[in-house]
Amino acid sequence: MAVSIITRIQGYSVHWVMLALALVYLPITLISHPFLLITSPSSFRSAWFESYFRILGPLLATSDLQAGHVEQVLSRAKGTVLELGPGGGDQIYHYKADQVDKIYAAEPNTFLHPALLRNAEKHGLKGKVIPLEAGAEPGSLLPALKKARLLSSTTSGLPEEGVFDSIVAIKCLCSAPQDQLAATVAVVQALLKPGGEFLFFEHVANDSDKVTMSYAWIMNWIWPVMMGNCHLNGKVDKVVLGTGGWEVRNVQTIGEFQGWEVLRYVKGICRKA
Secondary structure: OOOOHHHHHHHHHHHHHHHHHHHHHHHHHHHHOOOHHHHOHHHHHHHHHHHHHHHHHHHHHOOOOOHHHHHHHHOOOOEEEEEEOOOOOOOHHHOOOOOEEEEEEEOOOHHHHHHHHHHHHHOOOOOOEEEEOOOOOHHHHHHHHHHOOOOOOOOOOOOOOOOEEEEEEEOOOOOOOHHHHHHHHHHHHHHEEEEEEEEEEEEEEOOOOHHHHHHHHHHOOOHHHHOOOOOOOOOHHHHHHOOOOEEEEEEEEOOOOOOOOOEEEEEEEEEEO
16 A cells, blocks of 8 residues: 655654754763763763663653553563663563562663663562673673673583573664674573573564665664664564574564554564473
8 A cells, every 4th residue: 555755754754853852962961971972982872872761761661552562572571581671671560570580681781770770669670670781692691691690600501401481672682783683582592491482572674665675774874873773674573583493483563564664563472492
């Protein structure tokens, strides 16, 4: 079905509003952290992202388009949980506190850790959330798990019995290095106990509309720089579907996708054999 130019402009303009919000907070971050840009550019970017994500994160978390699907995914988590990229914990309220024992929260942006812990306490998870300074990619995640004594520091292999009952990723794998995504999913699977579940809700590339695909390709030159390394060409759905070893592998594009939008959202429930 043809899509009007006005509809496209309205849909595409959302990303420019988000970029404008980031730009507004750039001078604010410079004033708040006057020397950080010089001493540690990567830390400055983290502080900048945290400054505007305090507004953006809660808005995205309560989006009518997303909240119901995220709840379906997160409410399944149980036992010992690893969450990849929880940010400031804006979606942590979807967990069922009586189902989880510990949530190890692998969030590389330490400026977001205080908000993460505040939200955990607010939603009945006080003492259950343990922040880890780590990204989802193996080179960052595995050393952090060893530091937390969840993995042995004396061996290079991963335990055959796994570590976690559930591993969760909510709109974070777009920020992981895309060339390491297959390795990331393989490690996720290895870290799950037999019968454990990989639960995710992510945005991935539009692969059905040439106009949108061209727009996303252009936007992807500036979007990651200003949006916490988020990429518009994610492919976690294809990577997961191409990975063996799952007893259940349920990955689906959510029904609200009309075919022309920049972001195609997928949710997945994959159980390790």
